Amino acid sequence: MRIVTTFVLLLAVAGCETVATTQPGTVGVERQQTMMVSSAEIDKAAAQEYAKVIAQARQKGTLDRNAQHTQRARAIMNRIVPQVGTFRPEARSWAWEVHTTQEDQLNAWAMPGGKMVVYSGLIQKLQLTDDELAAIMGHEIAHSLREHARERVSREMATGLGVGIAGAVFGLGEVGQELASMVAQVTFTLPYSRTHETEADRIGVELAARAGYNPHAAISLWQKMLKAGGNGGPELLSTHPAPENRLADLKVYADRVVPLYQQARR
Numbered sequence: 001m002r003i004v005t006t007f008v009l010l011l012a013v014a015g016c017e018t019v020a021t022t023q024p025g026t027v028g029v030e031r032q033q034t035m036m037v038s039s040a041e042i043d044k045a046a047a048q049e050y051a052k053v054i055a056q057a058r059q060k061g062t063l064d065r066n067a068q069h070t071q072r073a074r075a076i077m078n079r080i081v082p083q084v085g086t087f088r089p090e091a092r093s094w095a096w097e098v099h100t101t102q103e104d105q106l107n108a109w110a111m112p113g114g115k116m117v118v119y120s121g122l123i124q125k126l127q128l129t130d131d132e133l134a135a136i137m138g139h140e141i142a143h144s145l146r147e148h149a150r151e152r153v154s155r156e157m158a159t160g161l162g163v164g165i166a167g168a169v170f171g172l173g174e175v176g177q178e179l180a181s182m183v184a185q186v187t188f189t190l191p192y193s194r195t196h197e198t199e200a201d202r203i204g205v206e207l208a209a210r211a212g213y214n215p216h217a218a219i220s221l222w223q224k225m226l227k228a229g230g231n232g233g234p235e236l237l238s239t240h241p242a243p244e245n246r247l248a249d250l251k252v253y254a255d256r257v258v259p260l261y262q263q264a265r266r
Helices: 002-014 038-062 067-086 089-093 119-128 130-145 147-157 161-169 179-186 194-210 217-229 245-257 258-264
Strands: 017-019 033-037 095-101 108-111 116-117
Touching: 033 147, 038 095, 038 108, 038 130, 038 147, 067 089, 067 095, 067 116, 067 119, 067 130, 067 194, 095 119, 108 130, 116 119, 116 130, 119 130, 119 217, 130 147, 130 194, 130 217, 147 194, 194 217, 194 245, 194 258, 217 245, 245 258
Parallel strands: 095 116
Antiparallel strands: 017 033, 108 116
C-alpha cells in the first residue's frame, strides 16, 4: 500500500502545472503559481456554489433589496471589467455578475469566473464613495483574475493527497468529489495568504485607476475599515497584512498608477 500510494502521489505531483495566470500590468505582479486542478473544474464548481448562495439570499429576501446599492455595484463593475484585459485578455468575456445582499457584515467576495457579492453593510456603515467601492471591487476582482481560489484549493488538495489519493486507489473515495464544497470553503472560510492579499491590493488599484476611479481611495477605504472594526478589525481584515504595512504598500502602488487614472479621466 505504501508503494502504491507513493506512486500515485508522484503521478499527482507530475500532473501539477506552474502557470502565470495574469500579465504583470503596471504594478508588476509576476509570481508563478502551482495548480493541481484545472480552471474549468474550478469555474464549474464555483458557478454551482454561487447559484446556491444567490438562491438562498433570494429565498430570505435579502438579495438586491437595496436597488441603489445594486445599481452602484453594477455600474462600477461595468467600468472595471473592460480593464481586466490588461492582466488577462480572455477575462473580458467571462460571465461577470455582481449582486448585493442585505447583510450587516463589512464584507464582499468574488468567486472564480467573475461571480461577486457585495454586502450592503459594507456600503452603508462605511458610507463608501464610488471610488472606495471601486477599490474593494477591484480588489475582489483581482482575486478572481489571479485564480487565488484555484491556488488555495490546489494547496488543500496537496495537503490531503496522502489520504485522498490512497482512498481513490482503493475505492474509498474520489479525489475532487468535494471540489464544490472546497471552493465554498476557500471563498467564505479559509483566509487568503498575505501574498494573495498584497497581489489583490496592487492589481485592484490599477484596475480602479484604469476605470477612472481614484486609486488613493483604497487607502481611505482600509482606514475606514480599521476604524469601524476597532482593535480587532472587521472580518474582512482579520487575516490580511498588518495595517501599517498594507497602507504603506497601497500608497506606493496608488502613486504608481495615478497617470493611468489621469488618462482615464480625460
